[in-house]
Amino acid sequence: MMKLKELEAWLQDVMGFETPKVKLEQYETPAHIAARMIHTMESSFGDVKGKIVADLGCGCGMLMTGTALMGASASFGFEIDQDALEICQGNLEEMELRSVELLQMDIKDLTSTYSRFFKFFDTVVLNPPFGTKRNQGADMEFLKVALDLSKTAVYSLHKSATRTHVTKKAADWGVKMQVIAQLRYNLPSTYQFHKKNSVDIEVDFIRFSLS
Numbered sequence: 759m760m761k762l763k764e765l766e767a768w769l770q771d772v773m774g775f776e777t778p779k780v781k782l783e784q785y786e787t788p789a790h791i792a793a794r795m796i797h798t799m800e801s802s803f804g805d806v807k808g809k810i811v812a813d814l815g816c817g818c819g820m821l822m823t824g825t826a827l828m829g830a831s832a833s834f835g836f837e838i839d840q841d842a843l844e845i846c847q848g849n850l851e852e853m854e855l856r857s858v859e860l861l862q863m864d865i866k867d868l869t870s871t872y873s874r875f876f877k878f879f880d881t882v883v884l885n886p887p888f889g890t891k892r893n894q895g896a897d898m899e900f901l902k903v904a905l906d907l908s909k910t911a912v913y914s915l916h917k918s919a920t921r922t923h924v925t926k927k928a929a930d931w932g933v934k935m936q937v938i939a940q941l942r943y944n945l946p947s948t949y950q951f952h953k954k955n956s957v958d959i960e961v962d963f964i965r966f967s968l969s
């Protein structure tokens with residue numbers, strides 16, 4: 759298994775968004791957080807190596823790249839934005855990662871149980887849009903799709919302030935959830951309507967278990 763420090767060093771080379779789009783809530787997961795997420799997914803739960811993994815809203819590929827480096831047999835990145843996918847493709851080429859496929863899609867088009875990806879993946883990982891004032895509920899919309907696509911486990915980031923709501927939804931949907939870590943996440947101010955350049959928010963790293 760790749761060591762945490764080595765994984766983090768690789769992920770530090772992932773190029774981020776050139777001109778982030780506010781309405782799509784484009785900010786990349788910081789490399790040190792992404793590395794800890796992927797490392798924990800494998801070291802504590804065995805959910806990456808040899809597994810088929812999806813990243814919903816893969817952006818420039820920070821999480822998906824991490825799963826490929828950690829030995830996923832195949833990693834699929836779903837993303838709506840062509841510009842992000844081009845950067846993502848460049849990152850994959852730079853790292854010579856071939857077990858990866860990118861799909862340009864709106865995740866809303868994956869919701870149906872008739873989707874060809876329904877229960878196709880062992881593991882789904884995502885850093886969803888948190889759902890700004892203009893985009894409320896986007897985080898839960900992403901989460902529901904992730905649960906539909908996964909056979910075993912979903913790993914997601916949610917604002918800690920929404921934990922009660924997420925817990926209730928998980929119970930409604932009949933899935934077990936475990937808050938693995940509470941992280942401090944630096945969010946560019948544009949996404950939060952704050953006057954400061956950036957704001958630290960508390961974020962839960964959660965594992966949802968389907969089996």
Ligand SMILES: C[S@@+](CC[C@H](N)C(=O)[O-])C[C@H]1O[C@@H](n2cnc3c(N)ncnc32)[C@H](O)[C@@H]1O
Pocket residue numbers: 782783784785786787813814815816817818819820821836837838839842863864865866884885886887
């Ligand atoms: C918070 S960013 C996370 C990016 C990347 N996964 C990471 O961790 O660095 C959310 C991503 O979701 C994408 N996105 C937003 N709405 C989407 C939708 N409806 N369908 C697919 N992707 C979407 C955005 O373009 C953005 O790349």
